[in-house]
Amino acid sequence: MSKTDETMPATDPATARRLPGVERQLGVSPLDIRQAKFGAAMRGFDRSEVMTFLQEAADGYEQALRENERLRQEIARLEASLQQFRELEGGLRTMIVSAQKVADDMRDNAQQEAARLVREAEGRSELLLQAAQAQAEDVQRDIDGLRLKRREAEHNVEATIASLQSTLEFTREQESRERDHKVAAHRPRLESIA
Numbered sequence: 036m037s038k039t040d041e042t043m044p045a046t047d048p049a050t051a052r053r054l055p056g057v058e059r060q061l062g063v064s065p066l067d068i069r070q071a072k073f074g075a076a077m078r079g080f081d082r083s084e085v086m087t088f089l090q091e092a093a094d095g096y097e098q099a100l101r102e103n104e105r106l107r108q109e110i111a112r113l114e115a116s117l118q119q120f121r122e123l124e125g126g127l128r129t130m131i132v133s134a135q136k137v138a139d140d141m142r143d144n145a146q147q148e149a150a151r152l153v154r155e156a157e158g159r160s161e162l163l164l165q166a167a168q169a170q171a172e173d174v175q176r177d178i179d180g181l182r183l184k185r186r187e188a189e190h191n192v193e194a195t196i197a198s199l200q201s202t203l204e205f206t207r208e209q210e211s212r213e214r215d216h217k218v219a220a221h222r223p224r225l226e227s228i229a
Contacts, residue, residue, distance in 0.1 A: 068096060
């Protein structure tokens with residue numbers, strides 16, 4: 036049994052290809068290929084050609100393993116980035132939901148505040164209207180009262196004028212009578228002269 040036979044795993048090569056970390060499960064490394072020793076046979080292959088082929092196979096296998104490792108690391112890095120992006124996406128979704136809730140709450144509060152302000156303004160305007168109507172009624176009552184007082188004053192003035200007119204007429208009449216009585220008293224009587 037050669038060194039290559041000793042390092043081969045007991046698993047089926049098809050199964051080994053499906054499992055992660057295949058180069059670890061194959062059991063053949065590039066170094067094993069480079070150091071492989073074969074027995075001599077009478078009608079065997081050209082030893083230098085076999086060694087050259089094995090060297091090229093080992094180089095290709097080593098390059099494939101390096102590329103595989105590089106890709107595995109790239110996959111791990113990308114998966115870590117993907118996980119970060121997923122976490123970031125989850126955080127952003129949470130923030131968006133929170134921001135939407137805050138916006139909805141703010142809108143609802145603004146609508147409630149606006150409705151409250153409108154109700155207060157309507158209430159104040161109703162009170163102002165009632166106060167203005169009451170004040171207008173008071174002013175109208177004052178105007179009516181002043182008109183009544185004016186009529187009373189006019190009536191009083193007219194009554195006073197009428198009274199003064201009557202007094203004046205009475206006084207004139209009295210003066211006229213007195214004058215007539217004095218004139219009659221100063222006239223000599225015709226009977227007594229005759």
